[in-house]
Amino acid sequence: MDPTALQAIAANNDWVTIFPELLLGCVALVLLALEIVLPVKYHSYLPGVALFGVLAIIPSQIISLRPGFLLEGDTFNGLLHQSHDSQVMRVFFLVTAVLVCLLGTVSLAKQRMPHTEFYHIVLVVTAALMLLAQSNHFVMLFVALETVTIGFYILVSYFRTSPLSLEAGLKYLILGALSSSILLFGIVLLYGAAGNLMRPGHTGSPMNFDELAGFLAANPHNFLAGVGIVLVLSGVAFKIGAFPFQIWVPDVYQGAPTPVTAFLAVGSKAAGFVILLTLVRTFSAYAWLTLPILTLMAAATLLFGNLAALTQHNVKRLIGLSGVSHAGFLLLGVIAAATVPMAFGAVYFYLFAYLIASFAVFGVMAHVAGPNDADQEISHYAGLARERPFLALVLAIGLGSLAGIPPLAGFMGKLFVFIGVFESGHYGLLAVAVVSMVISIYYYFSWIRAAFFETWTPPANAEAVSPRPALTPVTVPLFVMLGLLAACTILLGFYQGPLGDWLAAR
Amino acid sequence: MITATLNEYIILSVVLFAIGFFGVLLRKNTLVIFMSLELMLVASTLGLVAFSRYNHTLDGNVFVFFIFTVAAAEVAVGLAIIVALFRKRHTIQVDELNALKN
Numbered sequence: 001m002d003p004t005a006l007q008a009i010a011a012n013n014d015w016v017t018i019f020p021e022l023l024l025g026c027v028a029l030v031l032l033a034l035e036i037v038l039p040v041k042y043h044s045y046l047p048g049v050a051l052f053g054v055l056a057i058i059p060s061q062i063i064s065l066r067p068g069f070l071l072e073g074d075t076f077n078g079l080l081h082q083s084h085d086s087q088v089m090r091v092f093f094l095v096t097a098v099l100v101c102l103l104g105t106v107s108l109a110k111q112r113m114p115h116t117e118f119y120h121i122v123l124v125v126t127a128a129l130m131l132l133a134q135s136n137h138f139v140m141l142f143v144a145l146e147t148v149t150i151g152f153y154i155l156v157s158y159f160r161t162s163p164l165s166l167e168a169g170l171k172y173l174i175l176g177a178l179s180s181s182i183l184l185f186g187i188v189l190l191y192g193a194a195g196n197l198m199r200p201g202h203t204g205s206p207m208n209f210d211e212l213a214g215f216l217a218a219n220p221h222n223f224l225a226g227v228g229i230v231l232v233l234s235g236v237a238f239k240i241g242a243f244p245f246q247i248w249v250p251d252v253y254q255g256a257p258t259p260v261t262a263f264l265a266v267g268s269k270a271a272g273f274v275i276l277l278t279l280v281r282t283f284s285a286y287a288w289l290t291l292p293i294l295t296l297m298a299a300a301t302l303l304f305g306n307l308a309a310l311t312q313h314n315v316k317r318l319i320g321l322s323g324v325s326h327a328g329f330l331l332l333g334v335i336a337a338a339t340v341p342m343a344f345g346a347v348y349f350y351l352f353a354y355l356i357a358s359f360a361v362f363g364v365m366a367h368v369a370g371p372n373d374a375d376q377e378i379s380h381y382a383g384l385a386r387e388r389p390f391l392a393l394v395l396a397i398g399l400g401s402l403a404g405i406p407p408l409a410g411f412m413g414k415l416f417v418f419i420g421v422f423e424s425g426h427y428g429l430l431a432v433a434v435v436s437m438v439i440s441i442y443y444y445f446s447w448i449r450a451a452f453f454e455t456w457t458p459p460a461n462a463e464a465v466s467p468r469p470a471l472t473p474v475t476v477p478l479f480v481m482l483g484l485l486a487a488c489t490i491l492l493g494f495y496q497g498p499l500g501d502w503l504a505a506r
Numbered sequence: 507m508i509t510a511t512l513n514e515y516i517i518l519s520v521v522l523f524a525i526g527f528f529g530v531l532l533r534k535n536t537l538v539i540f541m542s543l544e545l546m547l548v549a550s551t552l553g554l555v556a557f558s559r560y561n562h563t564l565d566g567n568v569f570v571f572f573i574f575t576v577a578a579a580e581v582a583v584g585l586a587i588i589v590a591l592f593r594k595r596h597t598i599q600v601d602e603l604n605a606l607k608n
Contacts, residue, residue: 138569139565139568139569139572142569142572142573142576143572143576146576146579146580150576150579150580150583153580153583153584153587154583157587157590160590161594163591163594163595163605164605164606166587166590166591166594166595167591167595167603167605167606168606169587169591170536170587170588170591170603171603171606173580173583173584173587174530174536174539174540174543174600177543177580177584178527178530178543178546180576181523181526181527181543181546181547181550182527182546184546184547184550184573185523185546185549185550185553187550188519188550188553188554188557188566189553191554191557191565191566191569192516192553192556192557192561195557195561195563195566196561197561197562202561204563205563205565206561206563206565207565207569250606251606254606255606374606
C-alpha cells in the first residue's frame with residue numbers, strides 16, 4: 001500500500017475524540033487495581049472512586065457540546081462519526097452510569113457479594129455504549145454492541161447465589177446471542193450485496209454506513225440487501241424489546257439485580273434506538289421495506305406491552321413490560337423521523353425524560369426491595385406514603401411521568417413524538433398510541449394507589465404471600481439523587497431549556 | 507481441481523445458519539443450544555470469508571477475527587453462567603428452568 005495513504009489513515013486516528021471512553025476504561029482498571037492494593041476496610045470508598053471518575057468526565061463532555069468545541073465528522077478512517085447527536089447521547093450514557101452506580105450502592109449492600117467488579121463492568125459497558133453511539137461502520141457497531149451485551153450477561157447474573165438471577169442471565173445469554181447472530185448474518189448479507197462487483201454502485205468498503213447508503217440508493221430493490229436489512233433490524237429490535245422479540249423482557253427484568261434492570265431498561269434500550277436511528281437513515285433507500293416493518297412492530301409493541309403489563313403483580317415485570325410499551329412510543333418517533341426531521345429531537349427528548357423518570361422509580365424500588373431482589377410485589381408498597389413520604393412522592397412523580405401525565409417531562413416527550421407522528425401523517429398509529437397510553441395509566445395508577453391509599457396488613461395465610469421486606473434507609477447521596485430526578489421531571493415538563501432549543505433547531 | 511462457486515458457499519452458510527437457528531429454538535439442553543449459537547456465528551464467518559474472497563475486499567477477513575474474539579468471550583461468560591446455574595439447580599434442561607414467572 002502507498003505510504004502516504006497509510007499516513008493519512010494514521011492521522012485520522014483522532015484519539016482525543018474518544019478520550020472519555022479511554023478515561024472510563026482507565027477508571028475501570030484502576031478500580032480493580034485499588035481493590036487488590038487497598039486494605040479491606042477502605043473498600044467501601046471504591047464506588048465513590050467510580051462515581052467520581054464518571055462525574056469528572058461529564059463536564060468535559062458537556063463543554064464539548066458548545067459550538068466552538070464541537071467535534072464533527074469522521075474519525076478512525078470512517079469507523080466513528082461524531083455529530084451533535086452522538087455527543088448528546090454520550091452525555092446520556094454517562095448520566096446513566098452515575099445513576100446505576102448510585103443504585104448499586106443501595107442494592108449491593110443487601111447482598112454478600114464482591115462489589116468492585118460490578119462498578120468495573122458498569123464503566124466498561126458505558127464506554128462501549130458511548131462508542132456505539134458514534135459508530136459509523138458495521139465492525140465498530142458489532143464489536144461495541146457485543147461488549148455491551150456480554151457485559152450485560154455478567155451483570156444480569158451478578159447475584160450468583162440467587163438461582164433467579166442466574167436463570168435470568170442464562171435466558172438473556174441465549175436470546176441475546178441469538179439476536180446478535182441474526183444481526184451478524186444480516187451484516188454479512190449486506191456486505192456481500194454491496195461489495196458485488198457486478199452491481200452498479202458497488203463499493204470497496206461496504207461496511208461503512210455512508211458507502212452502504214450509496215450502494216443501496218443505486219440498487220433500491222436488491223433481494224440480498226433486503227434480506228440483510230430485515231435481519232439487521234430484527235437483531236436491533238431484540239435489543240430494544242420490540243414485539244415479537246420481547247419474550248425475554250419480563251423474565252430477565254425480574255431476575256436481574258435492580259440497578260441492572262434499570263441499566264437494561266434505559267442504557268440498553270437507548271443504545272438500541274441510537275443504532276436504529278442511524279440504520280434507518282442508512283437504509284433510507286429501502287424505506288419501502290423498513291417503514292412497513294417498523295410500523296407493524298410499533299403498533300404491536302404498544303398494544304402488547306400495555307396489555308401484558310395489566311396483569312402483573314411483580315413490579316420488576318411490570319416496569320419491564322411498561323418499558324416494552326415505551327419502546328413502542330420511541331419506535332413511533334423513529335418512523336416519523338424518516339420523513340419529519342423534528343422527530344429525531346423528539347426521540348432524544350423522550351429518551352431523556354424516560355431516563356429521569358425511570359431512575360426515580362428504580363431508586364424507590366431499590367429501597368423497598370428486600371434481600372431477595374427478584375421478589376418485589378406491588379403489595380409491598382402498601383403504606384409507603386405514611387412510612388416514607390419522600391419515597392412515595394418520588395415514586396408518584398416518576399410513575400406519573402412514565403404514564404405521561406401533564407405537566408411532567410414524560411408528557412412533553414409523548415407530546416413531541418405525537419406531533420412528529422401527526423406531521424408525518426401516520427394517523428392510524430397515532431390512534432393506537434393514544435389508546436395504549438390510556439391503558440397504561442391503569443397499571444401505573446394501581447401502583448401509585450398501593451403506595452398512597454392502602455395500608456399494609458399481614459395476610460391471613462402467611463405462607464401464600466411473600467412477607468414484606470424492611471425498607472432501606474435513604475442515604476444522603478441517594479436522597480440528593482432522588483430529589484434531583486423528581487425536580488428535573490417536573491422542571492423539564494415546564495421548561496425544556498437547552499434540550500428544547502436543540503430540539504427546535506432541527 | 508474442483509472449485510466451488512460463491513453461490514455454493516452462500517448456500518452452505520445459509521444452511522448452517524438455519525441448523526443453528528432451529529437448534530436454538532428446538533433443543534432442550536442448554537449445552538446443545540450453546541453449540542447451536544456457535545454454529546450460527548461460524549456460518550456468518552463462512553459467508554464473510556466467501557464474500558471477501560469473491561468481492562476482492564479485505565474487510566470481511568478482518569471482521570472474522572473480531573467475531574472469533576467476541577465468540578470466545580461469549581463462551582467464557584456463558585459456560586460460567588451454566589456451571590453456576592447447574593450448581594444451584596442441578597439441571598440444565600431449559601424446560602425445567604422456569605422459576606421466573608408471574
